[in-house]
Amino acid sequence: MDKAHNGAAVETDEREELCDYIDQSPTEHGVDVVALTARHGVGRYQLTDKWRKW
Template sequence: MVDRPTAVWRANVARDAAELATGVIGPEEAVSARLWPDEMIRATDAVLDGFEADVAGLVDHRWEAATDTEVLEVVERTVRALNAVNNQFHGAAYETDERELLCEYIDRVLGAAGIEADELARRNGLLSGDITGPWRDW
């Protein structure tokens, strides 16, 4: 299983809460819960659940490899769902660090399923390292 960006965000929120509770940091320094509110993390996890299930469906018990079109449809559906989450949070759910983690996660999940994201991008005229680009608003 590939580690999710949401696990990183939850860990940061928990660390800030623990440090705030013990006085290591003050309220002004405990920013993680504002950056990654629980509702946003849960909404992102729901999208990632769907992505993982869709990717599994591309490779599990199939006689032939998934087509590029099938894979890109899964990526597009996922990115558009993440766009919707981002929009729920006024375009501020996913900034640069979050974007990098999400894009890396998508590539790693595909890779774990035997789908090489960079090759997929190359074959389809997309930027290597960013197969989310055509649909991503964040």
């Protein structure tokens, strides 16, 4: 999406808000993020790296 809009589709502040939402949502829904990331051998903020491209 960002590429199609010359890097201006999602601004830095919006990206940070989106990251906060992605970080908080699993915990709010009962997911033990620490245990989940430990099972996958990654840090908390690396959990979504597989799908994040911006």
